[in-house]
Amino acid sequence: MNAPLHLHVEVNPRSMLAAAFTPDRLQAAAAAFPGLLQGISISYGGGPADFDRHIATADALLLTGQADLTALEERAPRLRWLHYTSAGVEWLLGGHFPPGLAITNASGTHEPKAAEFSLLSVLMLNNRIPELMNAQQQRQWRQLPAPTVAGKTVVILGMGALGGAAAGALKPLGLRVIGVSRSGRPHPAADAVHRTAALHEILPQADFLLITLPLTPETDGLLDRAALDLLPRHAGVINIGRGPVLDAGALADKLREGSIGGAVLDALPVEPLPAQSPLWDVPNLIVTPHCGLYDPVGYGPRCLAMFCENLRRFRDGAPLAHVVESDRGY
């Protein structure tokens, strides 16, 4: 008789997401899939002490936060599926993974907050809120009126789950939405989507630049000083993807000299951003420390529902959804 499927659930207690992935929450999410957990043996862990013992027999691993995933072929010889409960997988893909190990991620889980936070950020920049905050801190009565965003252009770099959700939220305000992605695939909420090669031609049109890119060898440093120099002086820059995609030092220089309008950075070049980083003091820059897209109420249930649907597929031998392609890097 075949051994039952073994699912190991590893939750790094240091992860901001840890509270969302408790055993009772998994059971609650699985209730929507009758019989799903029958015949599946589930172990739970939260640290390196027992990790090796658990993965030695695991067929599937549900991982929250980071763990040591080196030499999985030897340490986890049965492992065929790893689901990571975040969207960014660059740290995972740096490693060597056994051939045949499917990796899935939580891309899509952030969509509702990505829509709201993008809207919030564009509206804050349009209404010059960073400048008004600076003036308030200096007790200055500076009246900075702003027109509505209708008719302005937002360039969204990355048109996947985050970029698509942002486009859907921004388009109804009358913004012209121009997407840029690797494929240039059209999106219903975008007026046009171009491939990456067209980026430098498009940047001069951006009243707002919204970056939603994953970190890959191709995107690392894509928004360098030369690219930022192509933006209009009044443009607002938002990064909700990954920090190293954008040269934050060049952005800071431009904000200080007034050759860019303002910025909102949820993704930073180093996280956590050290207290001594000069970025904390840059004028017209709002830093939201990688929390703008996290929904402490809805994230866990959405993520676990996505996982349970994939667990059903895994159990039934069906193709998994949200598969990360290791050669593409996202």
Ligand SMILES: NC(=O)c1ccc[n+]([C@@H]2O[C@H](COP(=O)([O-])OP(=O)(O)OC[C@H]3O[C@@H](n4cnc5c(N)ncnc54)[C@H](OP(=O)(O)O)[C@@H]3O)[C@@H](O)[C@H]2O)c1
């Ligand atoms: N701030 C946060 O809390 C937060 C939350 C979630 C995610 N993230 C980060 O945001 C990233 C994106 O998340 P997602 O769920 O939207 O991912 P996704 O659905 O996989 O979409 C990624 C998008 O980036 C595009 N892309 C990839 N490489 C590119 C390149 N070289 N040039 C232009 N476009 C490129 C893809 O193009 P194609 O459409 O052609 O494939 C796709 O449109 C994640 O990887 C993660 O690092 C941050």
